[in-house]
Amino acid sequence: MSYIPLSTEKINNIAEEFFLNKINKNHIQRQEKPILTLIAAQPGAGKTKIADHIKQELKQKGGYIHVDADRMREEIPNYAKYPSHVTQADAGKLVNTLRNLAKEARVNIIEEGTFRDSKSLSAFLEKNKQLGYHVEMVALAVPREQSLLGIYSRFEKQKEAGVNARFVPPDYHDNAFNGFRETVKSLENKFDSFRVFNREGQLLYDAKNKGENLTASDVLEKNLISTAEEKIFVLKQMQILKEKAQVREGNTPYIEEFERVIQKEREKRKTTYSFRKKYKSLI
Incomplete structure (x- = not known):
């Protein structure tokens, strides 16, 4: 059965019904100075967990609409x-409509994303500040290897659950990942507030408490580095996931690509280890 895109009227009706249901069910209140919190990280980093933390904060500040x-x-x-x-x-159109409804009602908003395009985010940021929103970024510091494992782990769990x-x-x-890092570096000073957390929910940086020379980008980059032990763990877990998937699928293009990714990560680790061993006295 082929998919028939939703009409503009249907998009508006679905978004409005969803919005009103959330407003009434959760007693979300209009704010004189509403908050827009952007939760930023690469795919697989675990943004959902920190989003739950932010939701608890905004529950105490009049509630929120989660634009997802x-x-x-x-x-x-x-x-x-x-x-x-x-x-x-259509999901994108629903998101845009829901966001506009939330802004018209002047309620708090949470959004998750990679925010890898600093140019478009800069325009989005300024527009919402002009509308009277306090715009905050919450960046998640998760090493690349761990989030790479995260995208495969999530995919395999969804496969096991029988969902799309x-x-x-x-x-x-x-x-x-690279775009997100550049966004933090180039735009952190444009936000009304800025925080950095790790995957476990530990606060690593808060702009209002920053040291004289400390930046969000500095803290983020420092915490994006995996230890040798962490890299080994990731490789082992990826191998386990690949073998389980291979039992399910056989030697499909997905499995072949998965194996190439594992080999590539293994070579990276070897190269890094050799470099560190050779130049140990210099680093």
Whole structure:
């Protein structure tokens, strides 16, 4: 069965019903100075966990609307029958409509994303500040290797659950990772507030308490470095996931690509180890 895109009227009706239900159910209050919190990190970093922490904060400040494409996709009729890329455009339209409804009502908003495009984010940031929003970024410091494992782990769990699994290609992951880092470096001073957490929810940096020469980018970069032990653990876990997937699928292109990724990460670790051993006295 082919997917028929939703009409503009249907998009508006779905988003408005969702919005009003959240407002009434959770007693979300209009704010004189509403907060827009952007939770930023590369795919697979575990943004959902820190989002739960931010939600608890905003519950004490009048509530919030969580603007999330995956959640809005679930509002599309029979969404589970279609791969996520098929419904992506309509999910995006629902998100935009929901965001606009929240801003018109002047309520707090939470959004998650990679925010890898600093130019478009800068324009988005300024627009919302002009609308009277206090715009905060919460950046998640998770090493690349760990989030790379995260995208495979999430995909395999979704496969086991029998749902439409959403896979993020490693190249997309890496581009988002680098773009996210550049965004933090170039835009951190434009936000009204800025915090950095690690994956476990520990606060690593808060702009209001920063030291004289300390920046969010400095703290982020420092905490994006994996130890040798962490890299070994990631490789072992990726190998376990690949072997389980191979039992399910056989030697499919997905498995072949998975193996190439593992080999690539293994070579990176060897190169880093050799460099450190050779130049130990200099580093």
